[in-house]
Amino acid sequence: MVRRKAASSQQAYNSADGSAEGLNCCVQLTKQPDKGAVVDVFVVQICGSIRAPSDTYRAVVRVLITDVTDGMSAVRSVHSRVEQWQMRDSPAFCYETDLGKIPNTAIILSDWMIVARLRLDWLTFPRKGKRNLQFTTSILSGQSGEELARGAYTIAYENSEFGYIDLQENIEQARTLTVALAFAVSAADNKLYNCEVELIKNWARGNIDFSKASNRAERKLEKALNKTVGFFRDGNQIDVCRICKEIVEMVPIAVRYDILDLCLHVAQANGVATAEELCLLKDLASWLEVGMDRFREMVGKILPVSMHQVKDLEFVLGVNPDMGKNETLQRLSKEYRKWNARVTNSDPQIRKQADNMLDFIAKARSECVA
């Protein structure tokens, strides 16, 4: 006997094609423990009939998820964050697992059988907000891949995170804001060097979307860039903190790393990072919510200490005045260990930088102990 499981509170409605191929599918969103934490999981179950070409036939179960919020004519894929569950040629989610051997050519599952537990954090949806997700569960031949049975189920889900389409749009918007931040770094010392301006312009040309590429769009970008240069050359300022907060709301950490990366390159472009530029960079890292360790790592690679007009202990080594003596010494030891391992690097520039850092650390320690 085939029973349909009652819809839970997360299940807004059942799909109309649930038993089109003799197989019924049902999905529930539940919580389950995982390595000491509790994670959200879509539990996929099946019941109904499966027909196999022969007895003891090996079968595979496959689950695909699509976003049907905008109707069946505008189906969008749900992406997998985990490489293992991606399709061969796209990031679309595709879960497959061995179902074992089907004992008879015609089998009827009278009770619901769990065939997959899909972690929510594996998935990326197209957009934020209320989504209708269609789970298509297929039973495939383990040998030929031929579909033996299929069932589908649609579930409503409230997505609290940005979807991949949202993200793409946000990234494009954030790139425009990035240009403003980069110019703010360049203008922090009241001088916009040509090398800095060119670096920012080149970045903008390469990163701001030209999907509707046309000469007109390019001209528009050039005009906007020149206008921005003029704005900063006139001594105007922007609210960097507000822009950063806006960016934090819009884009993930990886994009914020890219923004900081550009700003560090701008500060490095003319060979000297002024005190004002360094101060703004530190603020940017904090406002963009990039961890200070990661920030210092980026500084080490892009803006070596020899370029710093003012050598700031906190900026370079992460030592701040609130730290006690022991904590300061431990921090310095950690930095020393890191840079001492780099003094024999095959790149002479890295060797030189490591030497400078060791001197700087030693002086800092000497002052701390004194």
Added chain:
Amino acid sequence: MANIAGIDLGTTFSGLAILNSVGRPEIVPNADGERLTPSAIFFDEENSQIIRVGIEAVNSRYLNAQRSVRWIKRYMGDGDYRRNINGKEWTPVELSSLILKKLKQDCSAERGEIREAVISVPAHFDEVRRKATMDAGTMAGLNVIGIVNEPVAAALYYATTREICGKVLVYDLGGGTFDVTIMDVRGHNMEIICSQGDHALGGVDFDAEILKMLEQVYKEKFDTELITSDEDRAKYEDEAEDIKKTLSRRKVAKKMLYGPAGNVKTEITREAFEQAISSLIARTDILLEVALEEARIEPSEVDKVLLVGGSTRIPLVQKNLKKRFGFAPETTVNVDECVALGAALHAGLTMLRERPDAVPAGISSGLKDINLTDVCNHSYGTICAPIDKKTGRRVIENRIILKKNTPLPCESTQMFYTMSEGQREVEVTITQGEDTAVEYVNKIATHRFKLPPGRQARCPIKVTYSYDVNQRMHCKFEDVQSDRVLEVDFSLDQNGAISESDVSQKAGELEALKVE
């Protein structure tokens, strides 16, 4: 049979010791009767075929600094460093080989042929520098049977000549480098726990601080520079060294400065000197703490501190150590000679292990109870491309497989996976270094590992690195599904930039030169 020798190829001084008939190491004096030879080279102005090494080269610097070379060890392994003399571009390896040739030549004349030798290097020297040191030895006509870390050599000598037991810290502050090694010693059983080193910290840096003080005194008095030529600089570098040595015995050192604007008598106090070197001393303190941390021991758990290297004579160094450990460091043996003496012992142990039949019975018997367990000097890894958990992006990073300070012999395995469907090869890179970021590690070898066709992504590749007591590394890459294997062997005489034929050719060229 020829002598078994140990050589301390130092930044400022070098020395050679051989094992006597009962396996005890003895320093062999040079042709001038000196137990140590300055690591200085001077190319004769009259006869380009004559090269002077030692004290004569030091003195000749004052006459023509352009034709003299000192502290070449600091450039060992630096592929960019060249010294042009008589139109020839001399590399650090070639220049170092001249010092070794002088030692070999003088000591062979004194005690019979010197051929099999172990050369000591700072503990922090990487594979390239170790290989460069071996090449220098080969060019000098030596059969370099091994390389030993300087603090290990020193500890070996201490432990076989003194009653030492427990956790021993070897504090090696030499002419140009600084190493700290912590070891566990039980009679003649020695286990290295860890080594840490600073490549540019030693006597020459202390001398440089004194030289700055002298220049400042002169500038303040005459408002002009004391040093106006390389020869002046050479002279005052040695004056600075003298002052440093004096300040190790007395509280004040006096010196007359003869400059272009007139003469001035100056006094440098020990206090002022200690102030000037405070940041260098801070560097030694940090390294010491890093070593203790690495060994996971507190200063109170250290039973003995052994001093090695001439710079340990500086009173501030000894005072600091006493303050930190609560007892005075050991100063009973000659800190300048113990590395060469220990290197000779190490050479004997290496010969016993590799060619026992070639070791005379007396030496064999003298060394039979000594047991040394060394550690991996650096971390070794490979480059992979995992997904960054935070950003979700694929990143290229160095993954350490064999960790620094792992006792030898050692072996470690990690599993990696192919990235794409149908992947036909993997570029395998063997790295040396402690960082995750690939730009901060040295790539010591890269190979292409061919894979079978038509496979899914994420096929496992098992990577195993092993390191034996003779400092030979073996890397094995296994494709688990197909059983295909790529094996790469490294030993100190294989993996450097200079090929064996180049070394032989250069050895032939140097043979023609007369080293005095």
